[in-house]
Amino acid sequence: MSHERASWGSKLGLILASAGSAVGLGNLxxxxxxxxxxxxxxxxxxxxxCTFTIGITLVFAEAALGVKTKSDPAGAFxxxxxxxxxxxxxxxxxxxxxVPYYSVVGGWIVAYIVKSFSVxxxxxxESHFTEFSxxxxxxxxxxxxxxxxxxxxxxxxxxxxxxKYCKIIMPGLFVLLLALMVRVLTLxxxxxxxxxxxxxxFSKITAATMLNAMGQVFFSVSVGMGIYITYASYVKxxxxxxxxxxxxxxxxxxxxxxxxxxxxxxxxxxxxxxMNAGPALTFITLPKIFAAIPFGTFFGLVxxxxxxxxxxxxxxxxxxxxxxxxxxxxxxxRKRAVAAYTALCLVTGTLVSLSFGRLSGFKIGxxxxxxxxxxxxxxxxxxxxxxxxxxxxxxxxxxxxxTVSQNRYVQKSFEFCLKWICPAGxxxxxxxxxxxx
Numbered sequence: 001m002s003h004e005r006a007s008w009g010s011k012l013g014l015i016l017a018s019a020g021s022a023v024g025l026g027n028l029x030x031x032x033x034x035x036x037x038x039x040x041x042x043x044x045x046x047x048x049x050c051t052f053t054i055g056i057t058l059v060f061a062e063a064a065l066g067v068k069t070k071s072d073p074a075g076a077f078x079x080x081x082x083x084x085x086x087x088x089x090x091x092x093x094x095x096x097x098x099v100p101y102y103s104v105v106g107g108w109i110v111a112y113i114v115k116s117f118s119v120x121x122x123x124x125x126e127s128h129f130t131e132f133s134x135x136x137x138x139x140x141x142x143x144x145x146x147x148x149x150x151x152x153x154x155x156x157x158x159x160x161x162x163x164k165y166c167k168i169i170m171p172g173l174f175v176l177l178l179a180l181m182v183r184v185l186t187l188x189x190x191x192x193x194x195x196x197x198x199x200x201x202f203s204k205i206t207a208a209t210m211l212n213a214m215g216q217v218f219f220s221v222s223v224g225m226g227i228y229i230t231y232a233s234y235v236k237x238x239x240x241x242x243x244x245x246x247x248x249x250x251x252x253x254x255x256x257x258x259x260x261x262x263x264x265x266x267x268x269x270x271x272x273x274x275m276n277a278g279p280a281l282t283f284i285t286l287p288k289i290f291a292a293i294p295f296g297t298f299f300g301l302v303x304x305x306x307x308x309x310x311x312x313x314x315x316x317x318x319x320x321x322x323x324x325x326x327x328x329x330x331x332x333x334r335k336r337a338v339a340a341y342t343a344l345c346l347v348t349g350t351l352v353s354l355s356f357g358r359l360s361g362f363k364i365g366x367x368x369x370x371x372x373x374x375x376x377x378x379x380x381x382x383x384x385x386x387x388x389x390x391x392x393x394x395x396x397x398x399x400x401x402x403t404v405s406q407n408r409y410v411q412k413s414f415e416f417c418l419k420w421i422c423p424a425g426x427x428x429x430x431x432x433x434x435x436x437x
Contacts, residue, residue, distance in 0.1 A: 005070065006158040007236045013163035014231060015248050016170045018063075020313025021227045022253035023173070025105060026220040028310050029282050031257050032264035034216050036275030039204035040196040044261070046205065046213035048254070051221070054214060054425045056250045057417040058223040058386055061393045064242045064402035066232025072328040073226030073321065076233070080397045087388045091226030094381040095321040096341070098225070100349035101373040102315050103150065107143030107353070108133070108283060109308045116301040119291050125284045133279075134357035143353050144346060150315045151342040154323055155335060158234050162316055169309045170252075176306045177256065181263045183299055184270070193265035211432040214425050219378060221253055224385030227317045230324045243405035243414075256310070282307070383430035390422040
């Protein structure tokens with residue numbers, strides 16, 4: 001069954017959708033606590049260096065390949081060499097693995113939007129979150145709402161669904177984040193958090209800090225999953241400047257991380273709290289802070305709406321990777337592809353959600369199902385995909401075969417980084433995540 005390939009209605013649609021795929025829980029959830037645990041300003045400096053070397057290069061490479069091949073990730077790598085098709089399949093698999101457990105967290109966000117109206121009634125935020133996440137019904141229901149919302153946008157297609165949604169949510173996300181940042185900066189002792197975030201302590205820069213910064217960049221810009229190949233494959237004309245277009249995407253992604261840091265660190269310092277990792281920061285520490293400030297209910301609601309918008313644009317892009325693969329390679333219609341994959345995610349995500357409660361005793365290597373999905377995607381599949389992408393495009397195809405900019409300096413820098421810096425950097429991330437270095 002053949003299908004007519006869709007396309008973006010405008011370059012702005014591509015930019016905002018791509019920025020939406022990058023801006024997600026990696027910026028608003030993971031970035032603050034990783035930065036806080038790695039020295040604040042010291043980590044920020046290394047993060048920016050890695051973003052504008054490894055991060056931007058891999059984004060350029062994926063997008064340029066998508067524009068050139070007009071295909072899903074598997075088809076794109078297959079056009080480099082038939083034996084390399086597995087790299088694209090790996091990217092699709094990575095996206096497919098992430099959507100179910102990512103949507104479980106998305107369901108928590110939906111729940112906390114609802115719960116923001118009664119935050120003053122919560123006596124113990126730690127036990128409240130533990131009890132909520134372990135409940136066999138409530139988090140599963142919210143997970144289903146989040147997943148079906150994601151599926152509905154993807155179901156409507158590129159221009160009428162993804163592009164239309166991102167043109168609304170991305171500007172709104174920036175406005176709300178700026179408003180929240182301004183409010184937090186008025187808190188007593190807030191500027192201690194700003195100082196911590198922007199003042200590098202060079203004595204704290206270690207090899208581990210560098211590896212953590214590279215890992216955060218990799219997680220934040222969403223490479224190694226075929227997202228930019230997929231989105232760029234829907235570009236109408238080949239004369240698009242990949243460097244200019246994707247450069248704006250990286251800028252917007254970095255800007256959100258900076259604004260998040262300027263929101264979270266001042267809030268945490270103002271109340272003398274610890275930078276917790278994982279769910280604790282978002283679903284325990286921050287609700288505590290919002291409950292303690294004037295109009296905290298409103299600003300807590302704003303924060304979780306921001307989080308919802310950012311998470312949804314990312315899960316949409318992940319689902320679109322799988323959908324495009326099913327359309328291009330399996331020749332399914334978009335509607336059937338979305339329906340089939342959503343049904344699979346409903347089953348898988350329910351099991352992941354239950355791993356905090358009824359299925360908490362089911363562990364593999366000491367990890368519950370949620371942690372297994374996260375470890376597999378973040379520590380193995382994503383870095384492996386990024387490494388293979390750099391090698392396949394940089395060495396097999398040849399980085400010089402993809403033009404990302406007419407500026408000779410930018411083009412040569414891209415080629416050098418893709419062939420030498422990216423493979424070494426991503427390999428180091430993977431080995432560090434596996435505890436081998």
